Amino acid sequence: MRGRANFTVFPTNFIAKRYPARETNFIASAFDEMVQTARALP
DSSP states (O other): OOSSSOOOOOHHHHHHTTTTTTOOSOHHHHHHHHHHHHHHOO
C-alpha cells in the first residue's frame, strides 16, 4: 500500500500466516485496522 503513510503490507505473508489454522473472515477487520494505523501516522 503506498500513499502519505510510509509503510508496507505484504499480502502473501498476511495470508500465509492464517492459512494453517484455516482462519477466515479476517481481511475486512484487518483492512480497517490498517487504515486506522495509516491515518494515525504523522
